[in-house]
Amino acid sequence: MQAIQTVETVTTLSALLPRAEFRSALAIVSKVADKRPRIPILSHVSLRWDDAGMSASTTDLDLYVTARIPGAASDRAFNAVLPAHALKDMETRAPATDHVSMDIRGHDAPAILDFEGLRASMPGLDPSDLPSYEFGKAGARVEISAADLRDALQRVMFAVSKEEVRYYLNGVYMQPARRERGAGGPVGLRFTATDGHRLSNMFVGCDPGAVRWNLRRQGGAVAQGVIIPLKAAAFALSLLKAKTAPETVSMRLNARFIEIKIGLVDIVSKTIDGTFPDYARVVPVSNPHRMVIGTEPLARAIEAVSCISSERGRAVKMSLSRDSLRLTVNNPEMGATEMDVACAYDGPPMSIGFNAKYVLDILGSLASETVAIDLADHMSPALITDPATPGAKCVLMPLRI
Amino acid sequence: MQAIQTVETVTTLSALLPRAEFRSALAIVSKVADKRPRIPILSHVSLRWDDAGMSASTTDLDLYVTARIPGAASDRAFNAVLPAHALKDMETRAPATDHVSMDIRGHDAPAILDFEGLRASMPGLDPSDLPSYEFGKAGARVEISAADLRDALQRVMFAVSKEEVRYYLNGVYMQPARRERGAGGPVGLRFTATDGHRLSNMFVGCDPGAVRWNLRRQGGAVAQGVIIPLKAAAFALSLLKAKTAPETVSMRLNARFIEIKIGLVDIVSKTIDGTFPDYARVVPVSNPHRMVIGTEPLARAIEAVSCISSERGRAVKMSLSRDSLRLTVNNPEMGATEMDVACAYDGPPMSIGFNAKYVLDILGSLASETVAIDLADHMSPALITDPATPGAKCVLMPLRI
Secondary structure (H helix, E strand, O other), X not given: OHHHHHHHOOOOOOEEEEHHHHHHHHHHHHXXXXXXXXXXXXXXXXXXXXXXXXXXXXXXXXXXXXXXXOOOEEOOOEEEEEEHXXXXXXXXXXXXXXXXXXXXXXXXXXXXXXXXXXXXXXXXXXXXXXXXXXXXXXXXXXXXXXXXXXHHHHHHHHHOOOOOOOHHHXXXXXXXXXXXXXXXXXXXXEEEEEXXXXXXXXXXXXXXXXXXXXOEOOOOOEOOOEEEXXXXXXXXXXXXXXXXXXXXXXXXXXXXXXXXXEOOEEEEEEOEOOOOOOHHHHOOOOOOEEEEEEHHHHHHHHHHHHHHOOOOOOEEEXXXXXXXXXXXXXXXXXXXXXXXXXXXXXXXXXEEEXXXXXXXXXXXXXXXXXXXXXXXXXXXXXXXXXXXOOXXXXXXXXXXX | OHHHHHHHOOOOOOEEEEHHHHHHHHHHHHHHOOOOOOOHHHHEEEEEEEOOEEEEEEEOOOEEEEEEOOXXXXXXXXXXXXXXXXXXXXXXXXXXXXXXXXXXXXXXXXXXXXXXXXXXXXXXXXXXXXXXXXXXXOOEEEEEEHHHHHHHHHHHHHHOOOOOOOHHHOEEEEEEEEOOOOOOOOEEEEEEEEOOOEEEEEEEEOOHHHEEEOOEOOOOOEOOOEEEEHHHHHHHHHHHHOOOXXXXXXXXXXXXXXXXXEOOEEEEEEOOOOOOOOHHXXXXXXXXXXXXXXXXXXXXXXXXXXXXXXXXXXXXXXXXXXXXXXXXXXXXXXXXXXXXEEOEEOOOOEEEEEEHHHHHHHHHHXXXXXXXXXXXXXXXXXXXXXXXXXXXXXXXXXXXX
């Protein structure tokens, strides 16, 4: 009964939040807030009113995410640390209203929320326990088109390694670059990911003045690029894909942290402290035999012949002859499948095996109707490109079949 | 390479299956076929052509399901036992065609399938290893409206107990009945399920000639009804909810088995060998205080106030006063919520606690806009009915609050 009495003793309400903006902010921060954390505060959201206005922020100790809530009003500064998922649940299920009222009277008294119908009293945690980070001095500032960053992350992220042993492959490598090595041409950023079996790489141009790069690691060595952890890259991509994505994204980084500002949301992530391999050595430069094939028909046919694989990772054999590709899958337990797909190919007959899932991942990252697969022989890596995106390349190692 | 040669040596195709009917049959049987069974044949489907035409059947040793495939043609009888999920996957991913060709040459040679583009060779198992059952003599035959059976299962299934200790509550009890105890009136079937905390019960009338009941257990005792296992009931319900559901369902049963024929599908299930409790004793007959309330507003309000429960099963307190219901949830860790809902009530002020999830389950099973909750006091079971379905009753035990 006490808690209910608390609900009813509300007399002043210090903050008024627009409902739709509050919902958006909760949706974003609750992706990061842990559902069952070992440290309770990691399941909480900090709702804060200060000189910059109202914001919601949370962290899982890898990512620090802050979503601003425009249009809120408060009669004084506060920082209420409330359970993120319960708050999101409450917002989702409460009757429709334009605003939410909040009364915050310090972290030792429960926060009072009023959705005009649903009233709640919710105990919070002490804001001084919130984990924080020290960003340090920015060694680079970048302005980049949001659509370009989205495309680049989309093109390379599937190839990020999930193996913890080679931890320096667990992210997207981002480095300042020109479009072609050794050439002049536009300045921009090159994004690369690889797990040793496949590699995806994409160059994105930006206004030369928008990339200033001077990253110094401990000991004074200059870092050529930074490795953005998969989790941060995936989180940024989810925001970049949203309808509310802005036109331009600004980034700030040094050898330890990267900050990405996407519209109303600021993401800060540690970068991966390691050396990304010299991937350029594995990108084939002279694969003489080109097959050009429909992206969608090839993907559908690989899906179809893979139906007898217990895992999709099994080998699909590609047998190339003039203007025809035959796909074959053999599974000793489940039988065999085959299917033909029309293509343009004028090299010698060749059979080469690939991991079916890896080919599908690459095809799924493309935006074009056709794809070019350049081959040398059945032992050498294939180079996969599409005419719609000249700055992008994928490399895929063959399987022994 | 051998398997592929097998694909290519096909010269005669003995069966031609219409694609859409084949797809429907596979969708049904693959719900029963195990994905990773301890006994391999339980992940397989038997595709069979005999005097009755083409059918697909499978079992998990509890349920035996057969789906007929009308419109198929074959030049001889066969029974091919093929992996159900691989076959369904293949059908889903293969190019669109009107028909599928199959060539079956005994269980020791692979079956050959041709989707006009995707060709497959699939090894099968020996049909003589298929598990079977002996139904015995039917002690009852019932014809019932499919819509009535669907409604009855929908109304009671949520209350089936999942506890294995009281195994005789793990199903839906079905018994021949009149609408009211001791009264005359139409003959039909009564469906009941309970887990000891809640009970749901529904009477469905049928043509008196359509229910003939004479079930004898071992030892000669007459069974009053049969307990249909939850799995069989849920499977039947899924078919009854489909757009293709027929108007009438016919059942055949004895004290050990029940057979339910729904359109093209035959289900056979063991019944639960136990005695269903005399539930009628817990159905309140004189709860004098009636609350009438909107089904949807009550459900939404319970959802809203339960947002602070870590599990939805926590107690919701209902405080009744004249024409108003206040819902309250208290969670020592997460705070408190409350919300008011308009209702019609003219009894004395009363506070009573219920498991929030149980109330939501009951409200979700109703088809009507309003619901009546008849109460005696805060210790006694509530009787929940709706004006749209006079044959249905729910009983819910209160929680101490």
